[in-house]
């Protein structure tokens with residue numbers, strides 16, 4: 337069937353599990369077979385396109401029996417867009433496989449003893465939960481086979497998401513269910529306006545074209561921020577911005593940036609306000625956060641409150657406690673727990689995020705939170721501990737690759753009574769915790785679902801110093 341002679345077909349393969357990176361698995365002649373775009377419980381004919389010593393990679397050719405765990409995907413882009421790989425699975429099963437992901441990582445990678453994992457906290461919203469989406473303009477959008485067959489009819493411009501593994505191919509998005517209708521309207525109207533006026537879309541290979549990116553963010557307080565990224569200054573700039581200003585008066589922060597670099601990162605670029613405010617205002621409990629256009633803020637804001645409440649409850653902070661918040665980002669966890677503590681010491685290596693954190697501390701009249709800019713592996717020295725005090729509690733929330741071994745070693749040296757480890761990757765979390773279980777005990781594990789329709793799972797773990 338396939339072009340490659342090496343390819344072969346497995347008939348009646350039963351899909352039994354959903355594994356790492358959201359890819360499903362079955363078993364054939366003792367080997368694991370990885371298959372995308374299927375659901376556990378499906379029985380399929382699969383075409384193996386990669387043979388490795390321990391596993392096969394396959395694609396579904398035909399689904400013979402549809403799993404009862406299936407759901408009809410809501411999105412017209414499902415299967416092509418890399419965004420929501422689990423839209424074809426009912427939400428209750430998504431939760432079940434996320435819970436299992438934590439269990440599997442703790443048992444297989446961690447191999448440490450741990451009590452029963454608490455049931456994962458579901459997200460109230462399973463669609464339209466994201467408060468930030470970034471789109472890319474392209475003058476060569478990805479085309480379906482049907483479009484390629486009718487070449488004369490299509491417009492090559494696209495505004496949407498990069499396809500997985502293809503840096504220059506953008507899937508034109510008509511409706512993304514991860515955010516609200518108005519945000520979809522903004523994207524579609526902007527694209528139609530640009531096409532109608534022949535405004536050039538960017539080409540990622542030749543680096544020509546004007547329109548590069550569209551970023552839409554909103555906040556729980558009702559703010560709506562739109563940022564258009566242009567490749568250079570041009571007469572079209574004010575034409576586009578005025579169009580959005582008039583058509584969408586609900587935009588509270590209309591902004592733009594000029595990016596003439598080869599990459600899309602906005603971190604080192606000045607974002608200008610065209611109309612309205614230069615930030616969003618977010619709220620968590622009684623705290624307000626000013627969020628600058630480039631600043632990180634948890635993308636599922638409603639669920640972030642549950643995550644932080646879990647972390648705060650497990651931290652069990654007493655008024656005399658010194659708390660460290662490692663990898664603090666814009667300081668939201670630090671500020672969320674500050675009222676309970678004697679003081680909070682927080683570290684983050686993005687300087688602008690720390691500026692935001694300090695400003696938000698002032699805004700909320702919090703004067704016992706101290707923020708430091710630095711790489712955790714370098715800043716977290718004996719001298720740093722001597723200056724800031726011995727922590728009673730450490731809250732740590734590292735990026736996907738987990739904590740640097742030197743950071744773990746330093747935690748083991750200073751031995752806080754409690755560690756609350758918040759992670760977006762249970763595999764690296766399990767690896768790091770395994771390094772600590774000679775003197776710490778896993779007391780509580782609480783997964784939280786921040787990203788419905790994807791395989792991603794957030795996990796909070798409480799470690800307590802063993803009695804010596």
Ligand code: SAH
Nearest residue numbers: 663664665684685686710711712733734735
């Ligand atoms: N706790 C925050 C952010 C967590 S994301 C929140 O809930 O919003 C992880 C953070 O770690 C990011 O802000 C990232 O910039 C920061 N980071 C990544 N590597 C780091 C390092 N080596 N040293 C310090 N901070 C780092």
